[in-house]
Amino acid sequence: MSQLQAIAISCERGGRPLFAPQSFTLSPGQAMQIEGGNGSGKTSLLRMVCGLAPTASGEVRWGGQAIAEVRHAFSLDLLYLGHSLGLKDELSAVENLRVASVLAGHPVGHEEALQALQAQGLGSRSHLPLRVLSQGQKRRVALARLQLSKARLWVLDEPFVALDTLAVLALQQVLRQHLAQDGLLLFTSHQAVDLGGAVLPWRLGA
Amino acid sequence: MTMRWFYYAAPQTFYGLAGRLWPWLAALALALTVAGLWVGFALAPADAQQGEGYRIIFMHVPASWMSMVIYLAMAFWSVLGLTFNTRLSGMMTRALAPTGAIFAFLSLWTGALWGKPMWGTWWVWDARLTSELILFFLYLGYIALTSAIDDVRRADRAGALIAIVGAINVPIIYFSVKWWNTLHQGASVSLTRSPSMAQLMLWGMLLMALAMWVYTLAIVCYRVRTLIIERECHTDWVQALPEVAGAKA
């Protein structure tokens, strides 16, 4: 059973440690919300868990093995969405979803992508370049991407920012579904989030 | 054996070691320089073809050698740094770069000074000088890159990568410049062609090369100490150092 373990991980910025070594375990079906003030290192923590940033000490384990050793398997199971959505403005929503899915290792067909966009209410706009969509609509494209993803561990940095009430509910629904299917979720957010079950809070910094 | 090397790779230990070493190295460098210059300018006989002017090779040739050796040393520390992730490797590479650049510049300048009385031009596109020029550009590139990146760790690692890529390219660059040179000018111009070098001349050059090498070791020790203080300034042991505590008082 794939578990995410962080064992005494810490990181440095400008020679100083950002936060004390953190250790936690996340099991399938669990969600963890990282809280902390601005600059407390939430994004750095997420990036370390993904393997984008090196740990100054400690290690991150997936399924009991260090992520450096199981890089391929870990990357198949991981979906990371940072502050920028990773979407291309010149491509259409469908093209974006399909390319992203190929690069993530779980290719998605044209029909599937279209259906996911229709479920987000973007069916009529699916072939337009993302440039002409509003910020909220672009976030819904990202939401469609979440829905199509077959990754088991989702690491989301501020997924609820700049979303209106409807979109917040939609995102919560997608996240709940993911957890119900034994997925793992690690995210940051300043607000309280309702995901149906207990969300493990984790506080960084003072 | 490996444990001892890693022991000295810790900035704190190296700081002490370098502190003890550099005065001796500086004194030795001075002695060797005096000896080398004496051999080169006082003892060695005048050259049959070039007269007294040839004596500039006692600066030019050792400087060229050093600029190449230092670049190789930078590549060596870069490989170590990227493989073992030690902080000291980045500092060593950064400390070596300015000295290497200075020697490359010195080599170019003395080459020009030599060329003027010999062939009448301030610059000559011979293979060695041109390769030296490109090596100088490689040094400048490294220094520019490491200065432009704010994050120290990223700057060290990026610099290490460009140093390694540069080092791999140096033989290719030298070969291509040599080819280019023979095609365009023939073998007529060569700044280092000395068919029969008197024993003394060789000794002179060797002494100067040794002097420059020891000087490099001394200055690198000194520079790395400064870098260590800069980078580790938040640690207790640096705060407790007499030179730091005295400055704050």
Place this chain on the structure above:
Amino acid sequence: MNAFFALVARDLRLAFRRKAEVLSGVFFFVVVAALFPLAIGPEAATLRHIGPGVLWVGALLASMLTLPRLFENDWRDGSLEHLVLSPHPLGLLVLGKIVAHWLVSGLPLVALAPLLGLQFDLPSDALGMLALSLLLGTPVLSCIGAIGAALTLGVRGGGVLVALLVLPLFVPVLVFGAGAVEALNSGLGAQAHVSILLAMLLPAVFFSPWACSAALRIALE
């Protein structure tokens, strides 16, 4: 392999939808090639002599102009992180980006160079060799330049810094590329030059993606 082609297709699509960015490199090449005769004088013999060198340097500078674009857009919108986190080997993905970049920035130079060579009154076999040498040389420029672009992601003074880092490394390609046309013109035959260009192309294609991956990971840390 699917990911490789998907990425090449994606980057090509992006380039075609951002035509202005792409064409600027080509226009620069045309302008630079016209500047030299203006500076040196229209004497045909001189132009024939300097033509191959000028066109080669022009192609080099035009390639330099487009290099920062290679990773910058991906880095800005967050898709670079997805490439690094992808289960596909990063080296393969980077090679895909380099190939797409060359198709869009390098290949047009190869096609345009013979036309510009007419401005320098070069004979037709020289034009052919110019195109061939650029065909072999511009991919090497893309490969080596990509390393510079990856190292300087988001760094101040980006474009000029890339040029300073990468131009010394381009010297061998320049020497043998322009030298090939010279050799042909002087009747010496350019087989050796072409073989050497090929000998530089293959290691560049293998080594560069690996170095770029390391550089990208360093840039994202």
